[in-house]
Amino acid sequence: MADPKTIKKAFDRNQKALEKRPSIGKRTALTKVRVRDGTTCEITASGKKMICDVGTEMGGNDAGPGPGIFERGALGSCLAIGYATWAAYTEIPVDDIEVEIESDYDARGQFNIGEEPPGFSEIRYKITIESSAPADQIKALIEKADSHSPVLDDFRRPIPIKREINIKSKENTS
Template identity: 35%
Template sequence: MAADDRHPSISERAAAAVRLAQNGIKAMTTEKTLQTIVERATAAVTLRPALGQGTDTTVVHLRAGPTCEVEGGSWKIVTDLTPELGGSDNHPGPGVLFRAALGSCFAHTAALWAAKLGVPIDHLDVAVEAHHDARGLLGVDGTAPRFTGLRYQISVESPAPEEDVQRVLDAAHAHSPVNDSLEHALTIEHDVQIVTPGSS
């Protein structure tokens, strides 16, 4: 592997983030600044593909309730089930997070491509519908537990011509990682470790 193609270390990524911050790139950005960020990121991963490649891990801990504590990087959230399934409904369930991941990934991707294509977007809402059948979760009648259908409802406000806005939405649909992963089903691998209490 060539030196320029190796995966950057955490310290290198942190240093790069500091340099970006020192160059005046803030968390809250204007359209022009976002366009600059997207252009720089595109140029960087074109020149050095390894900069855009990596593996992210989210860890889930089952707790009483039943609830789950979810850790991803510096973020922590709690998930829950509805009372009909033994939960308290005090926190979002996996279905909410699934729909949120799909919808927010589309919206974020649309924002990036709007900046990339120079199309102003004043407002964008994405509603995600997921059709389900609880019999699959509970093992009834051989029903598959998967969602039986997914649908976006997108509302956009923009001063740009309709065809330009549609180009942004088409690009978001084509380049959203979550959307693409669902449309081209991945093989999910399972590594299992079973520990007997007191054996360690």
């Protein structure tokens, strides 16, 4: 398990490397998703696999968490890791970190009913940190971590999205 000293050492090492050679921080990440059984998706990235699915009430197999759960989980885990990392880096003692993510949505948008957007209408997060440090230090830690959270930034900032379509038709074209 990564203890605060290990986290701080890794942070320092990465920070110094990026200051010396900024180009090493620029990469492209790839995640592949393949439908395996109706709605069950196998997600593969960096040699790791996850399963995503929707519940039977949506016609799925309920074989794993749905996309919205992964979305909230990505945000919550990125925030929690950020708090742990910045606490270690700044040597602020932390005993426990919990992040709750809540999202509001209206399913009508997903089913082409009315003018509702298909995604979330609001996301809220609640942070609980146990620490012997003064509250103002914890609040400053949270502000610092939030301002450097990649996934929180992805949610807050519009990101250009490009689409490419490849169709492998089995239709006889003769």
